[in-house]
């Protein structure tokens with residue numbers, strides 16, 4: 516089962532504890548994390564329809580159903596919202612999120628459209644905080660250098676400017692290093 520029937524909501528601390536229980540014993544061992552933003556829903560849409568445990572679970576189930584409907588065997592692993600880190604698909608199996616990197620990376624979707632929405636204040640800053648915490652936890656347990664992080668837009672053949680230009684890669688990696696060192 517790759518798509519979770521019941522998506523799970525974690526705080527940053529809960530997520531760190533959860534990933535420490537994973538083994539990646541099935542043969543798939545991710546080599547880095549690929550970072551995305553959802554674009555649609557953006558933060559404003561998520562605040563109306565995706566906030567809280569019930570709203571978020573419903574949204575993530577809908578996203579999973581959409582990807583399943585496309586015939587995909589899995590989707591992005593995580594959706595990072597202002598309030599929770601949502602586990603959408605099994606982290607111990609490969610996902611579908613960036614054609615260049617699916618077989619070798621974990622897909623993390625940040626809720627928002629960071630070509631237009633702020634990433635350094637309000638809900639955007641909360642998403643940034645949770646995304647840094649989630650990816651730092653994954654780097655810790657998988658023993659990955661934060662500098663291995665890739666953005667979806669680095670997969671040129673997908674022609675997808677993702678995450679938006681307000682997400683600065685050197686800044687994000689510096690935050691990961693700080694979080695990992697803490």
Ligand SMILES: [Zn+2]
Pocket residue numbers: 550551552612667675677678
């Ligand atoms: Zn993307």
